[in-house]
Amino acid sequence: MEAVDKLSEHLKTRMADLVKAKSEGNKIIGYTPGGYLPEELVFASGAIPIGLIRGGDHSIVELAGAYICHWMDTFFRAQIGYGVSGQDPYYGIIDFLIIPITDCHVEALSNVLDYNTNLQILPFGVPHMKEKSTLSYYLHGLKRVKAKLEELTGVEINEPRLREAIHLCNRERQLLREISLLRKSEQVPISSLDFVTLNHGSFLADKEFMIKILELARDELREQAASVQKGPRILLTGSTLAMGDSKVLDIVEEFGGVIVIEEFAEGIRPYWKNINLNGELMETLANFYFMERVPPAWFRPGRERHNFLIKLAKEFNVAGVIWYQLMYRESYKIESYYFPSILKRETGLPMLTVESDYDPSETGQIRTRIETFIETIRR
């Protein structure tokens, strides 16, 4: 796809662009890509948000072994590795790192980086239930983020600036949604690999540029310029899908499966709704990012997400579900035990659970299991 190629070119020079922007006095704000930091706040402060989304490399995970024990989530061990080693240049360029604390793994990242690096970090809490008091706590966290951004940039995040930033991010969400929904069609016009590349790009690229790329992608797909994917339709879900962790996507494609929809807690930007601009904007943001977002598995209880997965499976007319979890993310591991029976009961669909520690030695086993699964659902 031309859009994907252009995005790839843009990302090659993104670091140089950021260096230049920083030298001109712009602040660069890193964040963990779990969907709980409203980028709108960063844009409204005049700073540049960068989602720290890289993963998939086992050598970096091993490097983290000097800082944390091995039975923590693979993606967050990778972030520790990148953060302490400087092997992800984005960690080196950020002025500040905002970490929404969603569970113990993210808390560990915050602690380890705070203690072992010079990164300036602001953790803020994301409760695990959707209630009045939890929303209020999350909103309080967002207000702390807002105050910190204002202090860093010297820019007041006022209503007009926030409104403009919301418009910008809404546009991106809408385009991602439009592209993704094209895959409901029997003729799937875009591969999951390309869609995920676009989604991942949205964490790093210049936002205005990203919107143009998404518009181009949408137009290309509408014109059917891209090739049509055929094969058993699959829903891919799980804990984290990082940039650089395309193992499952590649293997599914290799064996003729077509991933028509992805649902992940981290690494895939949520795009299912747009922010309604009514009401007080900070409250609106909190409501949108906390209450309206389909929650990850570490919310209690997890039924809302299960229901969402079932809805996706039906709407996208899939033949099976692949549950891709990273090692030691206990919330996903536990749900992978009982969700298959819920899925079977509600849809009759089978589910394959695949786990990864980003270790190349897993690939053979994962290939065999995915191949068998695709053969099974193909019948």
Next chain:
Amino acid sequence: MTVYYDDLFRLCGFEDDEMGKERLRVEKVLTKLELGPAEMRTARDWVRQNHDVSLVGVRKLLGAWLKELIDLVLAKDEGKKVVYFSFPSIQGPGMAIKAADPEGIYCACPDMVLCHTMGQIFNKLIPILEAGEENGLPPGHGLCSLQQIRVGGLAKGIIPMPDLIIGQSYYCDYGAKVDELLHEKYGHPVAYVDGCKDSKWGEYPAYLPERIKFLGEQLNKFFDKVNETLEVEVTSDAWGKAMAASRLLFSGLGRLTQLMTADPMPVSGVETALALNLSAASTGRAMVEGPEAVSILCEEVEKRVESGIGIIKKGAPRILTLFPAISDASLIHMMEEVGLAVSATLLSVPLPKASQRIPYATPTEVRAEAEMRAGLYHSSFAIAKRFEDVAKTLKVDGVIWGYQHSCRPNAAGSHTIKKWVEENTGLPTLSLEMDFFDSRYYSAGALRTRVEAFADMLRARQASAGDRR
């Protein structure tokens, strides 16, 4: 007439009149747990090997654990509503529920009860762990063994199905998720008490006042759920009674902790753990038998201190560790065998005084504030800072940061806490990954070499300091 289990139960502090009164209940429970004469003989030897049964206080504490097991297993048969909570948990809510309806409710942490009885007394925990592995918590995935015990206990039908679970959602994501797994499997309600450990590294003892408000609101919401589910109103009177009972027990535990600082160390850390853990796991026997058993133990230990009697030689290096023994006493015994006085755990020392003076509106906010001060539910940094402060206060010779294999909250500080304590106290600190609940993974034997080397190093430091003096 003597029955096959009498020896064991007497060894565990049961008096003759209690034996007579409890016989029917004991037999029902032993049948359900498939514990016969052979198991009693093994248990008797196991208890003698692991506990100082020359102390009446120890026997009484073992007895309190056994009675808690009997109450647990029979709770449903005896018409009680069953409420479970997790370990660790905020002290208070469980006790308040129990105080609100002492006759109608059984409330405890069942996995801890099984650890101390099926583990420490009967040495029969492994089949329960295996049942947990087969029912949703497989091995090899770093899943906490304490929760495997709960899941296994329910799967094997040895502990009753709860009417309500208190989902501890402010410390560990895994425990709360297991509560959900059990809800999906068995359908009982779960009342989650949520929280966020979002303090920045270095923030303790400060905290955001909003954390207190949030946790207080969550606890209040939880009591509403108790009312709705169990039709039990937790009044301020019940809360007050629970706090009073807790204070009584904790004053005894404070005395015991103080006695453990004597040189030579008068009693094994394993025995003080029996008392400490009872307070954390039980709302019944801990409050009824606990204070008296602790008081007896304190008197016995006091006599040892006065007579200069110790379980290891005078002048042995004194260490501070995180948790006491839980399902397997051999880890702490191993440390003592290599000549270390395990004189304090982070959980056994009193809370620091409040540094922030904020008027809290509700009893639950007051409780939340105390818990924040205690550090465990505050952050990993709070644990590091507590280690530093307690190590300095108690003037220990070294620290064993023994963290629980597969515990995510412990893992958050697996390496940083050791580093922090060493840098800020100058004390040698041994980081030791262990399993307090499942000795298949980390046995005392496997860890002995490292602890021995650490003990040698502490002794060498002592000798060198002595030479300099």
